[in-house]
Amino acid sequence: xxxxxxxxxxxxxxxxxxxxxxxxxxxxxxxxxxxxxxxxxxxxxxxxxxxxxxxxxxxxxxxxxxxxxxxxxxxxxxxxxxxxxxxxxxxxxxxxxxxxxxxxxxxxxxxxxxxxxxxxxxxxxxxxxxxxxxxxxxxxxxxxxxxxxxxxxxxxxxxxxxxxxxxxxxxxxxxxxxxxxxxxxxxxxxxxxxxxxxxxxxxxxxxxxxxxxxxxxxxxxxxxxxxxxxxxxxxxxxxxxx
Numbered sequence: 303x304x305x306x307x308x309x310x311x312x313x314x315x316x317x318x319x320x321x322x323x324x325x326x327x328x329x330x331x332x333x334x335x336x337x338x339x340x341x342x343x344x345x346x347x348x349x350x351x352x353x354x355x356x357x358x359x360x361x362x363x364x365x366x367x368x369x370x371x372x373x374x375x376x377x378x379x380x381x382x383x384x385x386x387x388x389x390x391x392x393x394x395x396x397x398x399x400x401x402x403x404x405x406x407x408x409x410x411x412x413x414x415x416x417x418x419x420x421x422x423x424x425x426x427x428x429x430x431x432x433x434x435x436x437x438x439x440x441x442x443x444x445x446x447x448x449x450x451x452x453x454x455x456x457x458x459x460x461x462x463x464x465x466x467x468x469x470x471x472x473x474x475x476x477x478x479x480x481x482x483x484x485x486x487x488x489x490x491x492x493x494x495x496x497x498x499x500x501x502x503x504x505x506x507x508x509x510x511x512x513x514x515x516x517x518x519x520x521x522x523x524x525x526x527x528x529x530x531x532x533x534x535x536x537x538x539x540x541x542x543x544x
Contacts, residue, residue, distance in 0.1 A: 304529065307509065312527045315537045319497050320353045322531050324361070327354070327438065330491050331365045334437040341438075342371045342431045344481065345397075346450065347388035348442040350495045352395045359396035367401045371430050373423075375439060376451035376480040377410035406430075412479040416468040420479050424465040427485070434465060435525070439481075439489040443496050447504055447516030450486070451478035458482060459517060483520060490525045494518070497533045505532060506539040 307313045316322045327343075334341040345351065380386045389409045397407065408426050411419040427434055441449050451469050452458055458469035458480055465485040469478050486492065496505055508519045521528055532540075 306527065307530075310522045310527055311509070312529045313537075313540075314529065314531045315534060316531065317533070319495055319531045319533050320350065320357060323354050323440075323493060323495055324357050326491075326493060326529075326531075327358070327440075328361060328364045330438045331370065334490075335366055335369050338432070338437075340369045340371060341365065342373070342436045344373045344375045344436050344439045344489075345388070345392050346375050346440045346442050347391055348495075350497050351440055351442060352391055354440075354495070355392050355395035355397055357396070359399040362399075362401060368403060370400075370402050370406065372397065372402060372407045373427065373431070373436070374408070374410050375441065375486075376478055377412040378451075379412045379416060379477045379479075381413045382409055410466075410479045412468075412477070416477055416479055420464075420466045420468050423479070427465055433488070434485060435488040435490055437489075438491045438493065439486060441486075441492065441494045441518075441521065443494060443501065443504060443508070443518045445500060445504055446473070447508060447518050449494070449518040449521060451480035452483070452517040452520075454515070454517060459520075486521050487524055489523050492521060492523050492526075492528045494521075494528065494530045496530065496536045499535045499538070501532075501536040502539045505530075505536050509540055 304312050304314045331341040378386050382389050453471045458467050461482040469480050514520050
């Protein structure tokens with residue numbers, strides 16, 4: 303069951319977050335296609351979303367996949383064949399098995415000319431996503447509170463104009479491509495997946511973050527409350543308002 307947490311967040315603490323997210327993904331997809339004739343979704347990297355993508359390949363009859371447009375919220379500066387690629391991870395986990403037209407799966411080309419390619423990616427979003435408002439954005443959270451490739455104390459956190467930017471991450475000594483807050487906040491539905499005891503401390507921090515020092519705490523939506531889907535381990539230190 304989904305519970306309101308505060309003015310910007312909702313929370314669901316469930317035994318099987320992946321199954322919950324799968325059902326949510328399909329329902330939002332079906333409703334979007336019914337209302338707008340297409341379903342635009344932005345994927346995230348990470349092991350938990352990968353489990354979701356693996357289950358999606360068993361749902362070939364659940365959506366009109368010809369009307370699905372797939373983007374990525376961030377990418378590492380590696381080729382699409384690299385094991386660290388979010389694109390490769392999603393495709394290998396299940397998206398390559400789905401009957402989505404290849405021309406409707408948009409990879410972030412972050413391995414070279416990253417500044418130029420970030421601008422090109424933003425233009426693709428403007429072309430294929432009405433009002434740059436994704437029907438669904440899937441996100442995860444790192445143990446430092448980052449989401450997408452919006453890491454603490456990086457320049458992309460201050461971006462107010464561009465939808466997609468390159469972002470140097472000194473913690474990783476690498477460049478990334480990432481959605482910015484202005485684009486994330488346009489999302490009609492935003493779903494965070496966080497599971498496991500190793501996420502419990504940061505979940506507590508983000509949900510009590512009054513100064514908004516963690517990037518994940520800064521993600522809000524102009525349309526709906528952001529939905530956090532947690533298992534009991536990730537939520538063990540969380541105080542739920544009655």
